[in-house]
Amino acid sequence: MSEVLQGKVALVTGAGTGLGRGIAQALAEAGADVAVAEINAESAEVAASELSQAGVRARAYPTDVSKSDQVDRTFAAAVSDLGRLDIVVNNAGISRIGPHTHEVSDEDWLESIAVMQTGVFFCMRAAGRIMIEQGSGSVINISSIRGYSPNPGRMTYCSAKAAVIMMTKIAAGEWAEHGVRCNAIAPGVLRTPMWDSDVARGVIDEPFYLDLVPAKRLGTPADVGALAVYLASDAAAYVNGSTIAIDGALTSIPAG
Numbered sequence: 001m002s003e004v005l006q007g008k009v010a011l012v013t014g015a016g017t018g019l020g021r022g023i024a025q026a027l028a029e030a031g032a033d034v035a036v037a038e039i040n041a042e043s044a045e046v047a048a049s050e051l052s053q054a055g056v057r058a059r060a061y062p063t064d065v066s067k068s069d070q071v072d073r074t075f076a077a078a079v080s081d082l083g084r085l086d087i088v089v090n091n092a093g094i095s096r097i098g099p100h101t102h103e104v105s106d107e108d109w110l111e112s113i114a115v116m117q118t119g120v121f122f123c124m125r126a127a128g129r130i131m132i133e134q135g136s137g138s139v140i141n142i143s144s145i146r147g148y149s150p151n152p153g154r155m156t157y158c159s160a161k162a163a164v165i166m167m168t169k170i171a172a173g174e175w176a177e178h179g180v181r182c183n184a185i186a187p188g189v190l191r192t193p194m195w196d197s198d199v200a201r202g203v204i205d206e207p208f209y210l211d212l213v214p215a216k217r218l219g220t221p222a223d224v225g226a227l228a229v230y231l232a233s234d235a236a237a238y239v240n241g242s243t244i245a246i247d248g249a250l251t252s253i254p255a256g
């Protein structure tokens with residue numbers, strides 16, 4: 001275990017599986033205690049119990065990030081149980097790829113925005129209230145290259161991910177004088193349960209992406225976890241308001 005985040009406490013949303021689980025693992029291996037804020041109570045418990053094997057304290061907090069009362073309760077419980085809050089990773093997300101704009105249902109629009117924009121806002125607000133008083137903290141929002149590189153059939157997803165990039169900048173500008181940083185990560189294509197289920201539904205063509213990505217592979221939760229550890233650490237003390245792509249150069253080629 002590295003010690004770069006020793007003594008720090010992290011809260012990761014959607015950490016029951018996929019990218020959130022990988023980020024939580026990386027933070028735990030760097031020494032941080034971890035609060036798993038996850039809508040799926042069962043996967044939250046499994047994740048917390050596996051994370052504690054890294055030798056840190058880890059607790060599950062079943063939470064729907066789109067509900068402000070649940071978010072506020074979880075943040076209060078995590079601070080009470082784990083003593084402080086230094087790192088918040090807003091990762092929870094859903095994928096509703098498919099319908100074009102004129103065919104998007106009210107339900108898909110409202111649910112996507114509720115989880116990936118409003119939910120991020122609720123968690124940023126809760127984090128800011130705690131971290132400003134503490135005089136330190138690092139908030140990391142998981143956006144996507146789809147926040148600036150559009151894809152047909154992703155009206156709901158791309159809209160929320162673009163909003164998160166602006167929300168990140170606004171908070172960074174507001175919070176910097178209080179010692180609190182806010183950055184975003186924009187992953188490209190990652191092997192996670194979300195990716196696998198989109199491939200299985202036929203809305204993502206994996207061989208096409210494996211050929212298209214200059215790195216010639218999908219990214220992994222561990223790739224992104226390493227970046228999250230850096231952004232959470234004091235080594236990134238002057239990195240604030242940034243959106244960092246981690247995409248194997250996918251958006252560095254035409255039509256990426």
Ligand SMILES: NC(=O)c1ccc[n+]([C@@H]2O[C@H](COP(=O)([O-])OP(=O)(O)OC[C@H]3O[C@@H](n4cnc5c(N)ncnc54)[C@H](O)[C@@H]3O)[C@@H](O)[C@H]2O)c1
Pocket residue numbers: 013014015016017018019020037038039040043063064065066091092093094115119142143144145186187188189190191192193194195
């Ligand atoms: N997989 C990719 O290629 C990729 C690329 C770019 C960005 N992302 C982003 O990374 C994040 C994680 O995606 P993933 O691929 O790991 O997805 P995933 O579906 O594998 O995992 C998402 C997790 O979020 C949880 N969750 C869903 N709704 C929630 C809610 N309302 N409250 C709390 N938790 C909730 C799920 O239960 C699940 O554990 C998302 O924000 C996604 O948009 C993923």
